[in-house]
Amino acid sequence: MVISKNMEALVAGSSVIRKLFEEGLEMAKVVGKENVYDFSLGNPASPVPKKVGEEIARILKEEPLGKVHGYMPNAGFPEVREKVAKSLNARFGMGYDGGDILMSVGAAGGMNCVFRAMLNPGDEVIAFAPFFGEYRNYVANYGGTLTVVPPDIPAFQLNLEALESRITEKTRAVIVNNPNNPSGVIYKEETIQKLGEVLAKAEAKYGRPVYVICDEPYRELAYGGKTVPYIPKYIKNSIYLYSFSKTLSLPGERIGYLALSKEAEGHEELMPALVCANRILGYVNAPSLFQLVVGECLEEPVDLEFYDRNRKLLYEKLTGMGFSLTDPEGAFYFLIKSPVPDEEVFVNKAKEFHILLVNTKSFGLPGYVRLAYCVSYDMIERSLGAFEKLAEAFKLG
């Protein structure tokens, strides 16, 4: 054994997802690519906004290349951080300045900085099921433990009663992913307010802050005019993480930011620690050209319509066939309740009809599967016959 002990299981876990991916490729070889309906991946399919390419060209032409591709302070270009702060202030009535912003290697990089800066071995972080399985690894990277709050079925809001009993003196943070991957649900203002009350009570009891880590790469993907409450507005001990991966369809470029509210307890020690973590984790800084690009695209509208028609079509057709779905209010996912207790039976039956779905056991939610509709409308239309056969197989409708 040359790898570290806690890597073994992780590597084994990785290969499960890889296996699904490879099964899809094998399937495509046999039945043709157009007859495989892959709803397993969260890779944004909407086109990259034109402004991104225009800004790349402009920056490379107008700015000195030594700056564009060079080192800057570890927290990012000061002028980009200022622009991010101003945009958040204008949109959410906050009081950030550039010093409260850290440009990060996506939201995943930002979250690793938070845990590196904050966790002592044995510390606890809480996630609400269903949750993005990588959180468990991000916490484990620094010797912490993820505590899971069971899901709030069927509303898929936050199970706050169960949260209360899970906060201990070792709890340093709770993660809230809004809109949620994999449920597609938006946590309501009322839910956030109650969360704030539960945390305030715990903070008073243990005499230390319990931060909310707001993971919001899907913020702009909210349908039907719904709004996503900006948590730091409600809860002062909040660390806000954002990624441009989904909004600008740039997931490979690894660009996002972190914002720490001025009112957050320990701001003066936490902010330098976050910047230091960004450096020593080897990110050093968020990729430089794309810092400058996103600085010009902060309020570039997302192509919501691209996902909304997928969402409407699938929701209407699948509920019509008798599937039981979460209401897809945001992000580009929803959950389908497995019609049989073992969701793996459902996943495997779907595969027989060349539909690829992800079981949400690793999201802390057995009995469900995730459908990612960040795909072409065309593929959805082609898939409907297969879904009908799947419904028939389980005698739905």
Place this chain on the structure above:
Amino acid sequence: MVISKNMEALVAGSSVIRKLFEEGLEMAKVVGKENVYDFSLGNPASPVPKKVGEEIARILKEEPLGKVHGYMPNAGFPEVREKVAKSLNARFGMGYDGGDILMSVGAAGGMNCVFRAMLNPGDEVIAFAPFFGEYRNYVANYGGTLTVVPPDIPAFQLNLEALESRITEKTRAVIVNNPNNPSGVIYKEETIQKLGEVLAKAEAKYGRPVYVICDEPYRELAYGGKTVPYIPKYIKNSIYLYSFSKTLSLPGERIGYLALSKEAEGHEELMPALVCANRILGYVNAPSLFQLVVGECLEEPVDLEFYDRNRKLLYEKLTGMGFSLTDPEGAFYFLIKSPVPDEEVFVNKAKEFHILLVNTKSFGLPGYVRLAYCVSYDMIERSLGAFEKLAEAFKLG
């Protein structure tokens, strides 16, 4: 205290370097920017090769944007990994294929992946003084300890006798940075061969591999026709790390790679663990556009002349003034021996003449200062009068 215990000292240490930077800015306000001679930073000053811009433009025009800016396998674009393998094979007679390559967020990102994949808390990694101080943090991120081998003065090769006594049953790897930051020395073939012998002996004794982590961002910066031995050619248990930061003057873009020799012990478990570490540390993948760019610039020649004339001028003039310097064979650094026992006195005196130098205490080498000559020739010429005054102040020459 809201930050983790081991972050306190790190943050305090960070502010020492920041202080120097800020002192330089203050100095510039008083005496003018052109009268401050900043030799403290390792930020490459040579121009970005034209081919980089041409490739960015070509890729954005010819390739689908969903690919250019999108997710790919965590290890990187398969075709880029193939190209890297072929280039290493052609240049160094190796037998890599694409599966042995991980595209990384610079060499710093690659090294963090290595330690995340390999270290259990309490494991040891060895560095040879003088060494890049961040190694200590990269190892500490995962609960490991850095053991320092004292410097081999005055040759600044590897102190292999001292190494032998420092390898324990907990030693997982030794880091070799060739050419070396901060000494500018190139480790000779003979040194590498002897290193291989010492490690083979230790591996036999403890019954487990002790890997060489080859940190080689400065590989192409070798002057006077000198060559840098390719360590994996000599030592099979080698993990090779490369960054395009210096060669292509792209430090802000965070792009590099890692190559694991096929013959390395545990290759079959180590490679998947490295890829998994790249994912769970939140890098997810190296920035996508720049993966494609560097894939076309793998053998783009570095502008060696840009640094070589700086090197020659400074070495000639400073030795002429009576300063004692390491022979700057590679990278863009050399060491000046402090003319007084406390190098901080020397650093502070230099500041009086507006010369900024870094003391190498944090590199594990008290009594010396580092001079980074990745600056404009012009600034060096302007600085010579100040160096003369500094020499006089210590009665050199």
